Amino acid sequence: MQVLSASSFLQVLFFGFGWLFFMRKLFKDYEVRQYVVQVIFSVTFAFSCTMFELIIFEILGVLNSSSRYFHWKLNLCVILLILVFMVPFYIGYFVVSNIRLLHRQKLLFACVVWLTFMYFFWKLGDPFPILSPKHGILSIEQLISRVGVIGVTLMALLSGFGAVNCPYTYMSYFLRNVTDADILALERRLLQTMDMIVSKKKRIAVAHRTMFQRGEVHNRPTGFWGMIKSVTTSVPGSENLSLIQQEVDALEELSRQLFLETADLHATKERIEYSKTFQGKYFNFLGYFFSIYCVWKIFMATINIVFDRVGKTDPVTRGIEITVNYLGIQFDVKFWSQHISFILVGIIIVTSIRGLLITLTKFFYAISSSKSSNVIVLLLAQIMGMYFVSSVLLIRMSMPPEYRTIITEVLGELQFNFYHRWFDVIFLVSALSSILFLYLAHKQAPEKHMAL
Amino acid sequence: TASQELFSLCALAGVGKSSLVHLLCHNQVLGNPSWTVGCSVDVRIHDYKEGTPEEKTYYIELWDVGGSVGSATSVKSTRAVFYNLLNGIILVHDLTNKKSSQNLYRWSLEALNRDVAPTGVLVTNGDYDREQFGDNQIPLLVIGTKLDQIPETKRNEVLTRTAFLAEDFNAEEINLDCTNPRYLAAGSSNAVKLSRFFDKVIEKRYFLRDGNQVCHFS
Numbered sequence: 001m002q003v004l005s006a007s008s009f010l011q012v013l014f015f016g017f018g019w020l021f022f023m024r025k026l027f028k029d030y031e032v033r034q035y036v037v038q039v040i041f042s043v044t045f046a047f048s049c050t051m052f053e054l055i056i057f058e059i060l061g062v063l064n065s066s067s068r069y070f071h072w073k074l075n076l077c078v079i080l081l082i083l084v085f086m087v088p089f090y091i092g093y094f095v096v097s098n099i100r101l102l103h104r105q106k107l108l109f110a111c112v113v114w115l116t117f118m119y120f121f122w123k124l125g126d127p128f129p130i131l132s133p134k135h136g137i138l139s140i141e142q143l144i145s146r147v148g149v150i151g152v153t154l155m156a157l158l159s160g161f162g163a164v165n166c167p168y169t170y171m172s173y174f175l176r177n178v179t180d181a182d183i184l185a186l187e188r189r190l191l192q193t194m195d196m197i198v199s200k201k202k203r204i205a206v207a208h209r210t211m212f213q214r215g216e217v218h219n220r221p222t223g224f225w226g227m228i229k230s231v232t233t234s235v236p237g238s239e240n241l242s243l244i245q246q247e248v249d250a251l252e253e254l255s256r257q258l259f260l261e262t263a264d265l266h267a268t269k270e271r272i273e274y275s276k277t278f279q280g281k282y283f284n285f286l287g288y289f290f291s292i293y294c295v296w297k298i299f300m301a302t303i304n305i306v307f308d309r310v311g312k313t314d315p316v317t318r319g320i321e322i323t324v325n326y327l328g329i330q331f332d333v334k335f336w337s338q339h340i341s342f343i344l345v346g347i348i349i350v351t352s353i354r355g356l357l358i359t360l361t362k363f364f365y366a367i368s369s370s371k372s373s374n375v376i377v378l379l380l381a382q383i384m385g386m387y388f389v390s391s392v393l394l395i396r397m398s399m400p401p402e403y404r405t406i407i408t409e410v411l412g413e414l415q416f417n418f419y420h421r422w423f424d425v426i427f428l429v430s431a432l433s434s435i436l437f438l439y440l441a442h443k444q445a446p447e448k449h450m451a452l
Numbered sequence: 453t454a455s456q457e458l459f460s461l462c463a464l465a466g467v468g469k470s471s472l473v474h475l476l477c478h479n480q481v482l483g484n485p486s487w488t489v490g491c492s493v494d495v496r497i498h499d500y501k502e503g504t505p506e507e508k509t510y511y512i513e514l515w516d517v518g519g520s521v522g523s524a525t526s527v528k529s530t531r532a533v534f535y536n537l538l539n540g541i542i543l544v545h546d547l548t549n550k551k552s553s554q555n556l557y558r559w560s561l562e563a564l565n566r567d568v569a570p571t572g573v574l575v576t577n578g579d580y581d582r583e584q585f586g587d588n589q590i591p592l593l594v595i596g597t598k599l600d601q602i603p604e605t606k607r608n609e610v611l612t613r614t615a616f617l618a619e620d621f622n623a624e625e626i627n628l629d630c631t632n633p634r635y636l637a638a639g640s641s642n643a644v645k646l647s648r649f650f651d652k653v654i655e656k657r658y659f660l661r662d663g664n665q666v667c668h669f670s
Contacts, residue, residue, distance in 0.1 A: 031549045187533050194493055198513055201495040209497055259490030266526035
């Protein structure tokens with residue numbers, strides 16, 4: 001029984017971590033007015049991490065097999081409940097509260113939104129061969145299979161982009177050459193543009209003032225007679241004004257672009273300086289490794305798709321086989337297999353949690369505003385939940401067969417092979433399009449500065 | 453030639469600076485506020501010492517420098533370009549969001565320390581230092597937006613808090629709602645405070661330095 005309390009203690013710990021992360025990192029510039037959002041986020045995080053904890057327990061052999069199975073089932077039910085019922089409902093609720101028109105009947109419209117979500121969620125299962133037909137309508141397998149599809153797609157997209165972006169940012173080979181003179185020149189241009197905007201706005205302000213003082217304030221001509229009048233008696237100043245206003249709009253657009261370019265140049269200059277430090281050199285070196293890894297992964301994904309194969313053995317068992325058979329080193333396979341898979345799976349879990357949280361935070365900073373922060377955080381909680389559920393699905397492949405059984409038992413008869421294939425396909429698509437995208441972005445940038 | 457003052461508006465994103473600037477410059481409500489990228493400028497014509505025989509008209513440029521205090525250093529370095537010719541600073545915060553007023557301290561430090569390179573070391577870590585604001589020569593004004601979204605019951609508490617805030621900065625404060633021009637209607641106390649603030653800036657810029665009047669708008 002004390003192990004039971006240990007696992008609930010861990011769960012409370014995860015909840016606290018999620019709570020702190022929310023407060024300190026995500027919502028550090030906003031005031032939390034709806035605590036339910038923070039609670040939902042932390043609960044989703046806690047239950048997702050519990051799944052990983054159960055995998056670790058499986059490997060280490062903590063608790064006995066049937067109680068582990070029970071915990072798995074319980075946890076899975078709760079997580080599915082959260083991901084399919086609670087979070088989408090609250091997303092709908094907060095979206096509806098933002099729209100003034102539907103304010104009165106918040107609950108009703110929130111339910112409507114949730115029903116639409118359920119409809120599309122259900123339809124998602126149709127084009128995919130994910131289930132054997134013997135399952136009933138409302139079973140865990142139905143829900144998990146769909147959640148799995150969404151989560152695996154997300155994982156593969158992020159993974160593909162990350163695999164390509166990582167060497168691109170680490171290696172200094174790709175850094176454009178930026179000198180201080182470039183930055184100064186661009187800043188001067190920016191200030192000149194702002195000066196032009198100011199002088200034009202001054203003219204507009206003066207013209208408005210003179211018109212106002214002369215009592216000739218022209219608002220939109222009202223009515224039929226007003227329209228006739230505006231055709232015949234056009235004030236000579238106003239035509240010039242609209243011309244100047246158009247010029248101002250164009251200049252403002254230009255100033256925005258110049259600002260973004262200047263910020264970009266500053267960032268590149270910082271990166272160049274960073275690459276000269278020791279840390280920078282280390283990352284540059286790592287970048288070469290990662291680029292090789294990335295190429296290898298793309299190659300493997302292509303092979304998997306073309307030859308329609310899914311890896312049968314996990315890396316741990318294969319590694320042990322190689323060392324035993326080819327290198328002739330004898331050691332206690334069972335013992336080492338347990339420890340190595342523990343370490344490997346642990347690393348995979350920690351890096352994927354950390355990577356996801358960092359990505360989510362960046363995303364949140366980029367797109368949230370004080371109005372939409374609640375909705376966006378809930379969306380992120382949804383993504384996080386689905387991501388973690390699918391990583392459990394895929395991590396099955398990295399574990400030796402004796403530990404795999406419980407996941408297979410708990411998740412039911414899903415077509416695991418399909419998920420691996422799907423991951424490979426999306427990974428390939430994502431990696432190749434990221435390469436294309438980065439190539440285009442890289443190509444375009446130097447030409448812009450040449451034109452200065 | 454006409455004279456000009458440069459102001460800078462500092463605040464978090466989403467606080468309502470663009471609406472505020474539009475209201476200050478055109479006496480109209482901004483119809484479709486959108487996300488501000490980089491910096492935007494607007495011009496207001498101000499009558500210095502209105503109603504007295506020494507009335508003169510000046511241009512006031514309001515520079516709306518957007519973004520967040522926690523931005524990347526590259527964005528901060530780019531923003532520093534705009535802090536060069538400041539004559540006054542308007543700090544804008546959102547009355548419904550306590551954290552935006554806490555950020556004001558960091559904003560003012562960023563703007564006032566413009567002589568220090570943005571990547572240089574600031575002595576304080578954003579903590580408020582009263583002496584720094586005591587002998588600060590640049591006039592400050594604190595404006596709180598979204599007043600209409602505060603329910604009546606909470607208003608007193610919020611207004612007390614903002615009064616302390618303004619005192620910290622040694623500045624006047626105005627609380628308003630940018631979607632309603634009546635807060636700045638002529639003759640209202642807010643309009644008077646605003647006028648006085650702009651007058652103070654003009655004085656600091658032109659008169660107290662050499663006692664002679666520089667050119668004015670005619």
